[in-house]
Amino acid sequence: MHFEINKEALKAGKNVISEKPLSLTYAEAKELTELSKKHNVYNAVNFNYRQYPIVQEMRNNIKEGKLGNINIIFGHYLQDWLLYDTDYNWRIDSEKGGKSRAVADIGSHWCDLAQYVSGLKVEEVFANIKVVYPVRKKPKNRVETFTNKMERVVDYEEINVDTEDCATILLRFENGAVGNLIVSQVSAGHKNDLFIEVNGSNKSMSWYQEKANELFVGYRDKANEILLKDPALMSKDSLSYSYLPGGHIEGWSEGMKNMFRNFYTCVLQRGNATDYSFATFEDGMEEMKIVEAILESSKQQKWIKL
Numbered sequence: 001m002h003f004e005i006n007k008e009a010l011k012a013g014k015n016v017i018s019e020k021p022l023s024l025t026y027a028e029a030k031e032l033t034e035l036s037k038k039h040n041v042y043n044a045v046n047f048n049y050r051q052y053p054i055v056q057e058m059r060n061n062i063k064e065g066k067l068g069n070i071n072i073i074f075g076h077y078l079q080d081w082l083l084y085d086t087d088y089n090w091r092i093d094s095e096k097g098g099k100s101r102a103v104a105d106i107g108s109h110w111c112d113l114a115q116y117v118s119g120l121k122v123e124e125v126f127a128n129i130k131v132v133y134p135v136r137k138k139p140k141n142r143v144e145t146f147t148n149k150m151e152r153v154v155d156y157e158e159i160n161v162d163t164e165d166c167a168t169i170l171l172r173f174e175n176g177a178v179g180n181l182i183v184s185q186v187s188a189g190h191k192n193d194l195f196i197e198v199n200g201s202n203k204s205m206s207w208y209q210e211k212a213n214e215l216f217v218g219y220r221d222k223a224n225e226i227l228l229k230d231p232a233l234m235s236k237d238s239l240s241y242s243y244l245p246g247g248h249i250e251g252w253s254e255g256m257k258n259m260f261r262n263f264y265t266c267v268l269q270r271g272n273a274t275d276y277s278f279a280t281f282e283d284g285m286e287e288m289k290i291v292e293a294i295l296e297s298s299k300q301q302k303w304i305k306l
């Protein structure tokens with residue numbers, strides 16, 4: 001649906017914010033990106049994790065070279081809402097959600113975040129994907145995402161599933177840094193457990209989305225630190241992403257607000273999109289390339305270059 005709707009909006013000369021992933025295929029994403037260039041309109045993909053205050057702090061530290069050379073980037077994005085074979089959602093149907101599910105839906109968030117905070121592009125992937133339930137029980141009544149299906153008695157039909165529930169992925173980044181990522185929608189107890197760690201030659205930094213206000217800073221030669229989100233303690237460039245004093249939690253809602261604020265500011269100022277921190281259609285297109293490379297790698301069981 002993103003593809004058709006975005007396409008019509010672009011053709012009408014509108015600036016567009018699209019939900020992620022940008023489309024079902026790389027080819028569609030490329031078409032949208034080209035169309036947005038042709039119509040010279042602003043475009044964004046809602047990879048909102050970029051917009052958290054602590055993520056900005058992490059990125060700014062890396063950008064200023066404080067971590068040193070980046071050697072390793074690793075993490076996970078784990079959920080549990082599809083843990084049982086009785087869990088069903090439109091995302092499971094490859095006609096509606098695309099050939100990739102867990103990787104395209106949440107792995108794309110992690111890959112965008114990894115590339116954004118490190119400033120490094122993924123160059124190569126080696127993946128192993130798994131469909132935990134090749135057959136799921138689809139309720140005959142409609143179910144919205146993340147609702148508690150346990151409470152309902154439903155009539156269901158058995159359907160074949162060809163989209164992955166989980167994946168393990170090795171990564172190589174453009175500077176030679178290595179990485180790995182675990183993506184899952186069947187990990188009990190994990191809700192939106194996105195974690196990312198970057199190991200540099202001077203120090204490490206890591207962040208849990210579910211502890212959005214804490215930045216871990218790891219040292220070899222002195223005690224580690226945890227920076228609690230606090231405008232008084234953050235670097236100048238991260239400040240505009242935080243609205244509240246230290247001790248008041250900021251997270252998903254502020255990230256979303258920042259995403260829209262930055263897009264609208266860019267449009268109103270007729271700015272250069274790359275200066276406003278949101279993901280563009282070009283980034284969304286790159287994500288689709290990564291998703292397709294991951295599927296291909298798992299199929300061929302070898303490294304795939306992007």
Ligand SMILES: NC(=O)c1ccc[n+]([C@@H]2O[C@H](COP(=O)([O-])OP(=O)(O)OC[C@H]3O[C@@H](n4cnc5c(N)ncnc54)[C@H](O)[C@@H]3O)[C@@H](O)[C@H]2O)c1
Nearest residue numbers: 002019020021046047048049089090105109143144145146
């Ligand atoms: N950026 C993020 O962090 C984030 C988080 C969650 C979801 N998403 C994205 O948001 C999108 C929606 O996901 P969701 O989990 O909210 O799905 P959902 O199934 O919970 O909700 C989709 C809604 O769209 C409505 N709908 C379906 N067809 C429609 C139509 N033709 N016209 C009008 N309304 C229609 C449905 O009734 C439903 O209320 C997806 O693209 C998903 O990837 C992004």
